[in-house]
Amino acid sequence: MKRPFYLFSNGRLRRKHNTLALEKCALDCRIPDDEDTEGLPSQPADGQRLPFAVESVDSIYLFGEIDINTKLVTFLARQGIPLFFFDYYGNYTASLYPRQPVVSGRVRMAQAQHYLSPKKRLVLAKEFVDAALFNILRVMRYYVPRLPEPESLALQESCEQIEAERARIPACPDIPTLMSAEGRARDCYYQTWPLMLGEAVAQKFPFNKRERRPPSNPLNALISFGNSLCYTVVLRQIYRTALDPTVSFLHEPGDRRYSLSLDVAEIFKPLLIDRAIFKLLKNG
Template structure:
């Protein structure tokens, strides 16, 4: 069975016959300093030498590569990964997602590509899909809130009630929205109110160790913001991995504006799954004590997960994607990761036949 393969060690990744091999470095890499200072180290050269143990692993078991260490690659490896249809996702020293090595598309459909572009170019069709993404994201946020609501009392329960009322009102008003910017503003406003409830969900003991008042990015200002940023990167790449297995063009999106050097459609679909995959994962990791303040460190004015912390999150992330649920339509158990693929198929059907197969975003039912 193919699964994502996570590389935290630094060194050199290369093809060895018809398999993969990582020659590890015996030293720890150092972070690059800013480009514009006298001590800048962004000269493109490795900060560690690949002089350690050689670790082979079978390419037949690799669905995708997640590279967290400082790893050298060459064109032979890139060609081999392309032949095997294996995407590689790269993260910098601080755990920030930076780039994707995306193989040549194995699933091609000229008709679907044209239909996808037509939906983007039609304001009416684009708005319809963008509304569906936002509506399902808000619905899933509501499900998370309602899961914790019965456990609260007093001021916490009152705050949750107010947020739920706001969320219901905004979700019911989505059909009246007339432009993309308004849709994104609605989603952003609700998510901001939702984040303000997190200290209640986590409880006073956890909140004392991990204070959190608002979402802050670039850089994350505290531990919870660092966890959210890292989790969102994992969700974005998981969605991109599933898009690659279909004929969808990941650069043509509907809620997020298509841009250069990013796969905007992954951002659209990630909004739908973040409440289930990222937010619930964070609550569990913090409430069980698997993630502690020692798993974070401060660099360049921001807060980041350490390598040990990233390993804990990635292990739980892998387990979460493998978790199964009884699918009400298929009448069988499917994994959370498979739910993302099914969402891609729903979008494909809508793009090819918007009247007969209208897209309705994923709604959590448990």
């Protein structure tokens, strides 16, 4: 069964016959990208060699300072394995994708037509938001019967507020109004995180509101990091289809970003990322 590989060590990723090998650096330290003016490896790949079978690899996420060459890229392209790059601070920066295996001009034309039609675009955007709020409520309702009464009642009240925002979705006349409803629901959701995390965890990881660019505390940074992983997972699945990842419906398409992955990731972030964060923090 194929699975993603996450490489946090420094070194060189290379083809070894018909498999892959990570040659690690004996001294595993790294220079921040904005301080490196030479563009050379920080250390030689003179440490442990870790081979792994290419048949088990679905995708590779590079968090360390890792060298690659064109032979490796060609080999990965033949195997249909993408590379995702993250900078020194854990921000997603780029993807290296094989040539797209599924191409359909008809599908792309239909996708563009749905974006250009305000009515069709709004229908799809409402589905994304409705599914996202549905999964947010799933996460919250899991904790309602598991908390003591004051916290349980407060969490139930927040669920009712989000349900009220969800009920407004069908009547939203345009995308900005829809995104406002989603924003209010997410703000309400994030305000309940200290309740769901519990007092002990909330003291270690204080969290008042969602803040980005830059995240203001460790929990905000953890959410941003998890969300970036979710975007790449969704992008990987979009590339299995004939859809264009740059043409979206909820988020506005723009330059240098795969905005369709932002749309689809809204559905899965509460289940894949938020629940994983709760589990990590509660288990220490």
